[in-house]
Every structure is written in structure tokens, then in C-alpha cells.
Amino acid sequence: MKYRLLAPGPTPVPDRVLLKMSHTLIHHRTPVFEAAFAEARKGLQWLMQTEYDVITLAASGTGTFEAAMQNFFSPGEQIITIGGGKFGERWGQMGRQLGLDVIEIDVDWGMAVTVEAVQSALDEYPNVKGVICVGSETSTGVRHPYEDLAKLVKDREDTIFLLDGITAVGVWDISPERDGIDVLVTGSQKALMLPPGLGFMAVSPKAWARNAKGTCPHYYFDLAKERKALQKGLGQTAYTPGVSLIIGLTEAIKMMQEEGLEAMFARHDRMARATRAGVDALGLKRLAEVPAASVTSVWAPEAIAKNAVVTGMRDRANITIAGGQDDLKGRIFRLAHLGYFDELDICTTLSALEIILRQEGYTDFEPGASIAAAQPILAEGFVAKGGDA
Numbered sequence: 001m002k003y004r005l006l007a008p009g010p011t012p013v014p015d016r017v018l019l020k021m022s023h024t025l026i027h028h029r030t031p032v033f034e035a036a037f038a039e040a041r042k043g044l045q046w047l048m049q050t051e052y053d054v055i056t057l058a059a060s061g062t063g064t065f066e067a068a069m070q071n072f073f074s075p076g077e078q079i080i081t082i083g084g085g086k087f088g089e090r091w092g093q094m095g096r097q098l099g100l101d102v103i104e105i106d107v108d109w110g111m112a113v114t115v116e117a118v119q120s121a122l123d124e125y126p127n128v129k130g131v132i133c134v135g136s137e138t139s140t141g142v143r144h145p146y147e148d149l150a151k152l153v154k155d156r157e158d159t160i161f162l163l164d165g166i167t168a169v170g171v172w173d174i175s176p177e178r179d180g181i182d183v184l185v186t187g188s189q190k191a192l193m194l195p196p197g198l199g200f201m202a203v204s205p206k207a208w209a210r211n212a213k214g215t216c217p218h219y220y221f222d223l224a225k226e227r228k229a230l231q232k233g234l235g236q237t238a239y240t241p242g243v244s245l246i247i248g249l250t251e252a253i254k255m256m257q258e259e260g261l262e263a264m265f266a267r268h269d270r271m272a273r274a275t276r277a278g279v280d281a282l283g284l285k286r287l288a289e290v291p292a293a294s295v296t297s298v299w300a301p302e303a304i305a306k307n308a309v310v311t312g313m314r315d316r317a318n319i320t321i322a323g324g325q326d327d328l329k330g331r332i333f334r335l336a337h338l339g340y341f342d343e344l345d346i347c348t349t350l351s352a353l354e355i356i357l358r359q360e361g362y363t364d365f366e367p368g369a370s371i372a373a374a375q376p377i378l379a380e381g382f383v384a385k386g387g388d389a
């Protein structure tokens, strides 16, 4: 069978992007690279719906987040992080490791944080300098109410709101200025349709003001230095950039612009609704209290062996999907629908899922039930677009 990458990251990379990146390697201190980087930066501002500076780093999403923590906070300063999943917990661990005073709000995996919980933490700790939230908690498929949390921080002069938008940017409508996000982080290998290796960060003036007085040690991740390089207007980064990925990014952005933001968000929403309808029709239970449009997390039926869906998909269908992490390992599986995914990828996912479930002995559904439930939703995307290969 064909190999199919249907994970929530890395996600599939379109041929157009792969071909673009296969061009012979160019040097970065050249007019050709500078023009490409200028185009990529403009495209990122379009995608992230911001006029803020967007910094590009040669790092994964985690590295990019570390850059944010090191540059906007000083050791001993208090920040609020939100548990509730692998990534929310990671930002708490990272803050502690960097010597910050982390107040972590405990959230059960699969639940969304409440505004009240964050409000009461802010009341209890008036010196908090930052609130960090994951928009789309990829480990559980939950969408946290970040817009409401950002409002709690907006009028505090020296407190900033950071959003992990790593599987949210490009999936639904986010704008730092409109939504009150001071630092919006995303990465290349999720909705941006690129291989791993680039991180992006939109930074508000309020966050830059914090950066100016920060004392957390850092060298490579020096955002002031990166900003200076940007402001020189020479299309350069402080250190050697991810040249091939940035070239690929220009093509990925071109594809997104051809589709348009609104259509792109609608496609993600459609795929998410269809996936949920499909797994519901199989009698399966979903994990996320408030589901994100990027990934659907599903409890594996009790009756089948641990992790059997993920390994069955891998070994018998040549499909990579994601399983659970930490306590959820082997107990859930996660169906992705972000980035270079379309309506028919959802049919593939659901069909393969039905076959694997049946082979594993879970038969409480009519064959084709998930597809039957998903099709009317997917059909909304079947309109003339004049596409080609």
C-alpha cells in the first residue's frame, strides 16, 4: 500500500513544496535568498493575521517556545501555565527548568481550562508576568478558551499572554492584535505543510518591552538580535537560517493564498466535523470536552488490545496516525485533519479505521457507518474550484 502520513505532525507535505525545496541549495547571504525570505515574512504576517514582527527561527516548536520564555521573562518571575495535556505540561516544565516561578493550573487531560481557574490564579498571584496557553492541545484534541483568557491579561501593564498556536495557526481564525495575544508561536510541520525545522513567533510591542529588561541567559535564541536583523531590511536572520525550508515556505504560503484564509478555515472545520461524525457513528467515545479543528482524539474500544489501532494502521495499512501520550498511551488514538489534508483523506482515515477495528474484534457497527455519517459534511467541500495537479 501507499505510505500515508495522517498524523497531527509532522503532516503531509505537498509535491509543490517538495519540488520547490529540491532546488539546488543557495547561499543565504544572496539577493535570491533575501527576496525569498522577505516574501516568506510577508506571507507569515498574512497567515498569522498580524502586523507584529514575525521572527523565524531554525528550531522546532519547542525550541521556539524556549526562545519565548528566555526572552520575555527573567529568572524568579511568576508565570501561569495550564496543564491538561502534554504540551501545556511541557511549558510548565520548561519554565521551572529556566528558573521561573511557575504556577501551573491543573486540568484533567481532555478537559478545557475554565476562565474562572485562570482568573482566580491571577487574583491570588498579582505579580504574574505571563500567562501561557495552548490553543489546540494536540495531545488531547482540546481547544482551550484562549480568547477569554487573553482578555484577563490585556489591561495588565506588565503581563503578557503567550499562545502555543502550533496546531492552531492556519487551522482557524487567529489574530494576535484582535485576540489580545502578545506572543503567538507556531511551527513548520503542522498546518503550514512543511517538514519540521522552522519555528515562527509574532511578538507584540508589550512583549518587546518585557524583552528589553529580561535577564534570562540565552545566546542562540536572541530575539532582539533577530529583530534587529529584520529591521535592517536586508532579508537576513542573525545566524544561518533554514534556507531550504524557507524556500519551501514561500510555496506553501502561495498554496494557502490560492485557497484563501476563509476557505482554509472552512475546510478544516468541515474535516473536523466529518471526522467527529464518523467516529460517533462507530459508537466510539471522543476524549476532548471542547474539540479543536486540528485533531480528533478517540478512546479505543475497551475490548481490543492496547494500541491495536495505531499498530494495525501502521502494519496493515501503511498509515501513520498518532496514539496517546503519557497516561493515555495505548488508550486513545488521534485522527489528524490539519495542513495538507482534504475531504478524501477523511474517507481514507475512516475506512481504514473501520477495517482495523473489525479485524481487532470490535464489530458494533455497520460497515461503512462512519463514511455514511461523514459524507454529507464532506460533500459541502465538493464545489467547483477549477483545480488541477
Ligand SMILES: *Cc1c(COP(=O)(O)O)cnc(C)c1O
Residues within 6 Å of the ligand: 009, 060, 061, 062, 063, 087, 134, 136, 137, 138, 164, 165, 166, 167, 187, 190, 196
Ligand atoms: C507539535 C506541538 C508542539 C511541539 O512542537 P515540536 O515541533 O515537536 O517541538 C508544541 N505544542 C503543540 C500544541 C504541538 O502540537
